[in-house]
Amino acid sequence: MSRSGILIIGEVRGGKLTGATLECISEAGRLVATVGGEVSVGLLGEGATAFAAAAGSYGASTAYVVDAAELAVFRSGPYTDAAMACIGAADPQVLLLPNSADGREIATRCAARLGAGVVNDVTVLQPGDANLRATHPCFGGSVLADKECLGDLQIFTVRPNSFARVEVGGEATVVPLTADFAPSGMRVRVVDVVSERAGVLSLEEAAVIVSGGRGVGSPENFAVVEALAAVLGAAVGASRAVVDAGWRPSTYQVGQTGKTVSPTLYIACGISGSIQHKAGMQTSDVIVAINKDPEAPIFNFATFGIVGDLHQIVPALTEEIRRRKAVT
Amino acid sequence: MICSHKDKGAYVNTVVCVKQVVDTEAEKRLRPGDWQLDRTVENILNPYDEYAVEAAIQLKEEFGGEVTVLCMGPEAAQDAVRKALAMGADKAVMVTDSALEGSDAQGTAYALSLALKTLEFDLVLCGTMSTDAQTGLVPAALAELLDLPMMGNASRLGAEGDTLKVNRQTDEGYIAYECPMPAVVAVAKGINEPRYPSLKGIMGAKKKPLTTLSGADIGIDPAAVGSAGARTRVLAASQVPPRTAGERLTDYGTPAEGAAKLADFLFDAKVV
Amino acid sequence: MIDLTLSEEQLSIAQMVRELMVEQVRPRTQEIDELAEFPAWVAELFRGLDLFAVAAPDAYGGIDGSLITLCVVVEQIARVSPACSMIVGVQSLGATPITLFGSAEQKKNWLPAIAAGKKMVAFGLTEPDAGSDVKAMSTRAVKADSGWRLNGRKCFISHANIADMVVCFAKVNVGGRDQITAFLVETDQPGFVVDKVEHKMGLRGSPTCSFVLEDAWVPQENLLGEVGHGLEILLATLHRSRIVSASQSLGVARGALDLSVAYVKEREQFGRPLAKMQAVQMIVGSMVAQTEAAGCVVYSAAAMYDAGSGSIERFSAMAKLLASEAAMDVSTSAVQIMGGYGYMVEYGVEQFMRDAKVFQIFEGANELHRMAIARDLFAQG
Numbered sequence: 001m002s003r004s005g006i007l008i009i010g011e012v013r014g015g016k017l018t019g020a021t022l023e024c025i026s027e028a029g030r031l032v033a034t035v036g037g038e039v040s041v042g043l044l045g046e047g048a049t050a051f052a053a054a055a056g057s058y059g060a061s062t063a064y065v066v067d068a069a070e071l072a073v074f075r076s077g078p079y080t081d082a083a084m085a086c087i088g089a090a091d092p093q094v095l096l097l098p099n100s101a102d103g104r105e106i107a108t109r110c111a112a113r114l115g116a117g118v119v120n121d122v123t124v125l126q127p128g129d130a131n132l133r134a135t136h137p138c139f140g141g142s143v144l145a146d147k148e149c150l151g152d153l154q155i156f157t158v159r160p161n162s163f164a165r166v167e168v169g170g171e172a173t174v175v176p177l178t179a180d181f182a183p184s185g186m187r188v189r190v191v192d193v194v195s196e197r198a199g200v201l202s203l204e205e206a207a208v209i210v211s212g213g214r215g216v217g218s219p220e221n222f223a224v225v226e227a228l229a230a231v232l233g234a235a236v237g238a239s240r241a242v243v244d245a246g247w248r249p250s251t252y253q254v255g256q257t258g259k260t261v262s263p264t265l266y267i268a269c270g271i272s273g274s275i276q277h278k279a280g281m282q283t284s285d286v287i288v289a290i291n292k293d294p295e296a297p298i299f300n301f302a303t304f305g306i307v308g309d310l311h312q313i314v315p316a317l318t319e320e321i322r323r324r325k326a327v328t
Numbered sequence: 329m330i331c332s333h334k335d336k337g338a339y340v341n342t343v344v345c346v347k348q349v350v351d352t353e354a355e356k357r358l359r360p361g362d363w364q365l366d367r368t369v370e371n372i373l374n375p376y377d378e379y380a381v382e383a384a385i386q387l388k389e390e391f392g393g394e395v396t397v398l399c400m401g402p403e404a405a406q407d408a409v410r411k412a413l414a415m416g417a418d419k420a421v422m423v424t425d426s427a428l429e430g431s432d433a434q435g436t437a438y439a440l441s442l443a444l445k446t447l448e449f450d451l452v453l454c455g456t457m458s459t460d461a462q463t464g465l466v467p468a469a470l471a472e473l474l475d476l477p478m479m480g481n482a483s484r485l486g487a488e489g490d491t492l493k494v495n496r497q498t499d500e501g502y503i504a505y506e507c508p509m510p511a512v513v514a515v516a517k518g519i520n521e522p523r524y525p526s527l528k529g530i531m532g533a534k535k536k537p538l539t540t541l542s543g544a545d546i547g548i549d550p551a552a553v554g555s556a557g558a559r560t561r562v563l564a565a566s567q568v569p570p571r572t573a574g575e576r577l578t579d580y581g582t583p584a585e586g587a588a589k590l591a592d593f594l595f596d597a598k599v600v
Numbered sequence: 601m602i603d604l605t606l607s608e609e610q611l612s613i614a615q616m617v618r619e620l621m622v623e624q625v626r627p628r629t630q631e632i633d634e635l636a637e638f639p640a641w642v643a644e645l646f647r648g649l650d651l652f653a654v655a656a657p658d659a660y661g662g663i664d665g666s667l668i669t670l671c672v673v674v675e676q677i678a679r680v681s682p683a684c685s686m687i688v689g690v691q692s693l694g695a696t697p698i699t700l701f702g703s704a705e706q707k708k709n710w711l712p713a714i715a716a717g718k719k720m721v722a723f724g725l726t727e728p729d730a731g732s733d734v735k736a737m738s739t740r741a742v743k744a745d746s747g748w749r750l751n752g753r754k755c756f757i758s759h760a761n762i763a764d765m766v767v768c769f770a771k772v773n774v775g776g777r778d779q780i781t782a783f784l785v786e787t788d789q790p791g792f793v794v795d796k797v798e799h800k801m802g803l804r805g806s807p808t809c810s811f812v813l814e815d816a817w818v819p820q821e822n823l824l825g826e827v828g829h830g831l832e833i834l835l836a837t838l839h840r841s842r843i844v845s846a847s848q849s850l851g852v853a854r855g856a857l858d859l860s861v862a863y864v865k866e867r868e869q870f871g872r873p874l875a876k877m878q879a880v881q882m883i884v885g886s887m888v889a890q891t892e893a894a895g896c897v898v899y900s901a902a903a904m905y906d907a908g909s910g911s912i913e914r915f916s917a918m919a920k921l922l923a924s925e926a927a928m929d930v931s932t933s934a935v936q937i938m939g940g941y942g943y944m945v946e947y948g949v950e951q952f953m954r955d956a957k958v959f960q961i962f963e964g965a966n967e968l969h970r971m972a973i974a975r976d977l978f979a980q981g
Contacts, residue, residue, distance in 0.1 A: 013499070073503055074496075076468065076478045101456075101481045101496075108468035112434065117559030120463050133563060146564040187477045187511075191493075192504040202499045208600065232600055243518075250518040251499065256459070257375065257517055265599040282571060286599050288590065294578065295866070301571035304593050306586050307578045316587035321600060324591060414612065524620050527650035527673075530612045531663050 003152050005037025007064075007092035009044070009083050009106060010055060017051050019205045020098035020160040022058045027125060027163040028096060029059035034127040035093055040064060041172065042086030044079055045071045049174055056172030058165065063172040064089050066179050070186070073193055074102050077185010080109040085179040087114070092153070094132065099157035100204070107157050117149030123162040123262070123283070132156075141260065141279045160204045161262045203254065206235035208265045211254055211281075213239035215270020215291060215310055219247035224311060225269050228318045231325070237261070237281075239271045255280035269310045273298025290314060339393030340487050340509070342384040342451045344417065345440055345466065346377040346399050347458045348408035373408035376455025378415075378522035379515050383485050384453050385416040386520065391487060394418045396447060400428060400439050406538065413533040414525030420536065421447065425543035430555035437469030439553055442546040444474060450509040451492065456481060456516055467514035477507050480514040604899050606672065614672045620645065621680035629681050632805035633951055638762045639805055642684050643717065652717035655692040656699060660711035665699075667840065667902045671847035678851025679858065682955040683805030685848045690758045690806075692844055694721030696837045697767050697782055701825040709821075710765070710784070722763035723841075724754040724785070724811070725834055731756075732968055734769075734780075734834065739813060741770035741781060747820050748772075748783060750791070750813040756962070760809040761794045763787055768813065769830050780830030784822040791816030802954030838964065839913070842920040843905060845963040846898045849923035852959065853891040853930040856952040860884075860934035863941070863949075874937065883937055887930045894919075894926040914976045917969040924959035924966060931956040 006028040010021040021041075028039040040062035041055040048071075052063035066082040083106045087095065095110065097103035099121045111118040123144075124135035131148045134156055138145055149155065203209060210232065212225035222242075229236045237259075238252040254261055256279040266284035271277060273289065273296055281287070282301065289302035290310045299305040306313060351372045373381075384395040395417040399409050402424060409420045423443050431439065444452060452474075457464035471478030483502055484495035492509055495502040497516050525533075543550065551557055575593070580586035594600045606614070624645060625632075632639045646652060654670040656662030663669065670692055678685035695714045698706060698721075713719040730737040739752025750770050760766055768785045771778040785792060796810035825833055861884065864874040874880045901919040904910035931953040935942035942949050960966045 075505070076471065076480060080472075101498075104464050105468045105478070105480055108465045109472045111465075111559075112437070112469045112472035115559070117432075118434075118465065119560055120465070128563070137568070142568055144566050144568055145562055147560050147562050150559050150561060182475075184475050184477050188479060188505050188507040190503060191506050194501040194504065196501040197499070200500060250516075251497065265594070282568075286597055287571075288594070290590075299576050300573045302576075303574040303597075304590065305574065305576040306580070306590055307576065308580075308583060308586055312583035313587050313590070316584045317590055320584075320587050320591040321594075324595065410608075410612070524616050524649055525612070526648070527613060527616075527653050527663060529650075530609055530616065533612075534609070 003091050003093040004035075005040060005090060005092045006032055006035055006094040006096060007040050007042060007086060007090040008060070008096045009042040009086065009103070010051060011098050011100060011103060012045060012048070012051060013202070017054050018098060018100075018160075018202075019165065020100070020158060022054070022165040023160065023163040024096040024098060024158050025055060025058040025060050026165045026168075027158070028094070029166075029168065031094070031125060031127070031132070035132070037093065038062065040090045040092070042066070042083055042090070044082040044086075049176075052172045052174045056170050057167050059168045059170060060172045061170070062090070062175055064175050064177050066177050068179065068181075070181050073190040075185060075188045075190065076105045076109065077188065078179075078181050080106050080113075081181050081185065082179040083110055084113060085177045089175065089177055095153065095155040097155075097157045099159050103157050107155050111155050114153055116151055116153040116155050118155040118157070119147045119149060120157045121159050121260075122156045123159050125156065125158075125163075137260075137283070141282055159260070159262060160202075161207070161264075201235035203235045203237055203252075203259050203261050206261070206263050208232050208234035208267075209237050209254070209261055209263045209281075209284075210234045210267045210269065211237035211239065211271060212242060212269050213271030213277075214241040214245075215272075216242065216247075217270070217311070221311065222247055224314045224318075228267070228269075228314050228321075231318050231322050234265075234267075235263075239277050268298055268302070269314055271298060272296045273301070340387045340391045340451060341393045341396075341449050342387060342453050343396045343398050343444060343447055343449045344377070344380045344384045344412065344453045345470070346381065346397055346408060346412055346455075347374045348372070348399070348401050348405035349374045349458050371404065371407065373411045374455060374458045376457055376459065376517060377412075378455070379517060379519050380453040380455045381412045381415055381417060382520045382522040383515050384451075385523075387451070387485070387487060388416070388418075393450070396421060396449070398440060398443055398447070399423070400431075400436055400443075402429075409538065410533045411525060413536045413538075414529040415523055416529060418536060420538040422538065422540045423543075423546065424540050425548065427543050427548065427550045427554050430558065431553045432558040432560055433463040433465035434469055434559060435553040435557045437466045437473060438557075439543070439546075439548055440466070441470055441473035442548055443541055444470070446541070446546055452476070452510070452512045454512070454514045456514045467512055471512040474512070476510055476512050478512040478514075479505050479507065482513050482515045483519055485513060485515060485519065604896075604903060606668070610669055610672050613669065614676050616649070617651070617673050617676040618679070620649065621677055621684075625684060626680050629948065629951065630945060632681065632683055634804075636799070636804040636807075638759060638807050639684065639687075640762075642681075643687050643720075646687060647717035651688055652691055653715045654688065655695040656711045656715035660699075660707050661715035662711070667843060667905045668899065670844055671898065671902045674844055675847040675851040675854070678848040679855040681805070682848060682852050682855070682952065683803050685851060686758055686803065686806035689841075689844050689848055690722055691717070691720060693723045693837065693841045694763070694765070694767055696840055697723075697824055697833050698784070700836055701782070701829065701833050706784075706821065706824070719764040720759065720762055722757055722759045722766045723837070724757050724760065724766040724768040726756045727753060728755050732965055735831075737769060737771060737780070739768065739770040741772050741783060744817065748818050748823065750783065750785065750816045750818065753810065753812050755796075755810040756798070757809050757811065758806055760787070760811050761797055761807050766792075766811075767824065769834055770813075772827050774827060779828035780834070781827045782824040782830045782833045783818050784824060785813065785816055785818055786822075789816060790814075801957060802951070803958055839916060840905065842963045843898065843901050843916050845959065846894075846901065846916075846919035846923040849920075849927040849956070849959040850891070850895055850898050852927035852952055852956050853887075853894065853923070856927075856931040856934035856949055856956075857887055857891060859947070859949045859952075860887075860937050860942070863938050863947075867941075880937055883933050887933050890926045891930055894923040897922050911976070914973055917964075917972045917976070920963060921966050921969045921973070924956075927952075927956040927959050
């Protein structure tokens with residue numbers, strides 16, 4: 001039986017499908033002209049049927065739902081089993097997942113089970129000679145590699161903010177599935193789920209990020225960065241120096257050994273712009289730098305830079321933006 | 329042979345999978361002689377794997393047991409393995425075979441899984457990814473090939489008797505798991521602070537057992553590894569053109585005036 | 601020809617010390633200089649990584665006892681903090697008399713704790729009236745109560761205020777003649793009092809002290825070697841420690857080079873980096889050549905010492921002379937090419953220049969070494 005169509009394994013966060021999931025569905029809609037077949041989505045988890053409507057409105061024609069108690073909280077094995085059930089039902093040519101920790105694990109394990117190739121952290125997907133041609137950054141983002149998967153099932157994990165999400169209207173037919181949960185994966189028990197930062201915008205998904213560096217001076221002063229982020233509806237990031245100093249946890253870190261982000265706007269406050277940090281944010285559309293050191297390397301690649309004391313400029317900017325947004 | 333775990337409170341034997349990678353960070357490697365930055369000897373123990381080695385040593389210090397370092401790579405990769413031995417691992421196993429050259433991450437995981445089948449362990453530890461290829465595939469692939477439970481992105485790792493306790497880091501916080509050994513765990517950056525190898529550790533590293541296995545020794549099917557076995561192919565690679573400097577404001581009067589100009593830019597660019 | 605290839609272990613050790621110093625100590629070198637106190641936290645870091653093991657042979661808890669390995673460690677420390685390099689340097693200096701002349705019993709009793717850094721040891725030779733002229737010392741020791749009683753004053757003694765023991769040299773009257781003798785004095789006694797810690801131009805994180813011995817008592821087991829062996833002991837010790845001192849100087853030169861070279865590559869004036877200007881290139885070229893030449897002699901001397909052959913006397917004197925001159929010249933040039941920023945404490949390089957000066961003075965003033973080199977040559981006929 002030959003494979004057809006594109007299947008997206010969806011991801012849920014904060015009670016809705018993640019932006020990256022919707023971006024994958026939209027991109028699948030654009031690619032399916034070349035690949036042929038249909039766009040379907042796999043929804044995993046308790047009550048996952050609720051997300052079929054959103055998937056449909058972004059272009060999925062079928063929503064395979066595995067609604068099981070075993071999937072209440074992410075576990076690598078059971079989620080893979082559930083994804084495999086969707087793959088078995090959809091029999092796609094192309095499998096897309098968001099490039100999150102969960103997505104990568106599911107993608108890898110499905111690839112291993114099916115003997116398929118997988119390319120991670122893809123930023124561009126286009127038709128190739130036979131299979132799709134996927135671009136992904138490597139070596140800290142300084143090199144772009146174009147790759148293809150060999151074989152009849154192509155698996156990709158997609159970097160958030162790489163594709164445009166477009167609501168096309170439409171409905172997805174819901175197909176409930178059951179999964180066989182392998183015993184080895186079921187040996188992992190969930191003891192607790194702790195949400196210390198519920199509702200916190202994910203750095204990888206955010207359209208706007210405000211980041212603070214060593215120049216912020218202290219963990220208390222970080223509040224000025226957070227205030228600007230709040231008025232912009234932005235996620236908050238930090239440089240390695242800030243994390244190493246213990247001012248913010250490592251989940252805030254943007255950089256080569258932290259998170260790689262591609263927002264529309266990245267505002268760097270008191271960040272010098274080391275190679276290490278640059279590697280994590282250099283694909284942002286617009287980079288704004290606020291730093292008191294005119295020689296800071298970040299000014300060499302920022303779209304807009306302002307030399308000055310961030311402790312004065314950032315609050316003033318926050319105020320200015322609040323004022324302008326209130327007017328409009 | 330995977331050895332499943334025994335008595336309460338007894339030892340944890342771990343195998344840490346490590347890789348030697350090119351050093352992409354500035355300021356690190358020294359060239360002997362004039363001690364300048366050596367750009368020719370650019371190979372180091374993958375920084376993400378250092379966290380796994382440290383985690384394994386900490387488990388050994390708490391519970392006893394043995395730490396084995398496993399590495400697939402050419403002979404030169406022994407340097408990376410020696411560093412892990414100097415940090416405190418007990419022995420090392422290398423998988424070296426020219427047939428493995430050009431393997432993708434899945435081929436690597438396949439080779440490592442065959443090597444693991446010859447070893448006794450309660451826990452396989454890995455870093456979350458390597459700084460060169462950055463695929464992050466190996467830990468999950470290993471779990472699949474060995475049919476073991478897997479917990480990734482671990483921000484905390486402990487054990488109690490037969491049971492592993494792992495916190496998986498999420499954007500909001502974490503998921504606390506428990507799982508009987510044996511299992512595969514990938515540890516996140518920052519789970520611990522990898523120790524510097526001590527002087528005595530460095531001097532003693534060469535005396536620790538280092539076994540080299542060839543593909544034939546562990547039954548690797550050549551068709552499954554190397555470029556022949558790869559399931560992805562690189563079509564092209566290009567350097568990203570560097571970003572150039574944009575506008576830079578230095579002369580703007582008061583901070584409020586500067587902020588106003590910056591706000592003008594942001595609204596004009598329609599990014600806010 | 602001496603083989604100057606470092607072993608894999610020596611390279612790994614250099615790498616580890618370098619990373620440790622850059623990551624843990626470099627951010628606080630100014631603080632160490634300003635506080636002008638022995639940085640116990642650095643000693644603790646060193647302890648945890650067995651760095652003091654370079655001070656003793658492996659039979660007594662150390663490692664291979666190779667002088668090259670010790671020099672490699674000390675150079676990498678000095679490259680970031682010359683003051684901190686004294687922590688290992690002084691420990692090795694104090695341990696050397698015991699290693700070379702101690703009885704099996706003495707070595708067994710003292711060296712393991714020294715190699716573990718659990719006991720800190722210093723070297724008490726210099727006196728107000730006895731610097732270059734060591735024989736002019738006036739500290740005396742007399743037999744008393746199955747031991748010895750010492751009286752006198754020592755000055756310019758590194759780390760005496762934190763040491764658990766000090767190897768002290770004193771004159772013993774034997775049949776009307778003064779015989780210099782070495783004793784291991786435990787500092788935890790009322791007869792040992794540190795009464796001054798000097799304010800210095802540089803190396804401020806390494807305390808330099810004066811102490812008095814007022815009826816300080818040592819048991820017979822603490823006599824090193826025999827009565828009258830003191831001169832031989834101190835000469836043999838200094839003979840080795842001057843090579844270590846030379847590797848410290850080498851580190852100073854390299855540290856100054858690291859900072860100034862990085863600076864001239866970044867700093868632009870008149871539309872281009874300073875590194876592209878001929879005047880700067882002339883200076884940097886000389887700095888590098890002088891440093892490398894010194895490096896060759898230092899490691900040749902260390903290799904000869906370890907091999908026990910070659911013109912060890914001459915090479916160790918040359919190593920100390922050339923390396924300390926390099927440290928002073930290179931650090932001064934480093935400040936110069938960094939211009940105004942070179943003078944500012946914040947930029948780190950001025951500390952190397954202040955630290956460098958003493959290396960031309962202690963461990964045998966350079967004038968003495970020049971004479972020693974000439975005399976060694978003439979003695980060959």
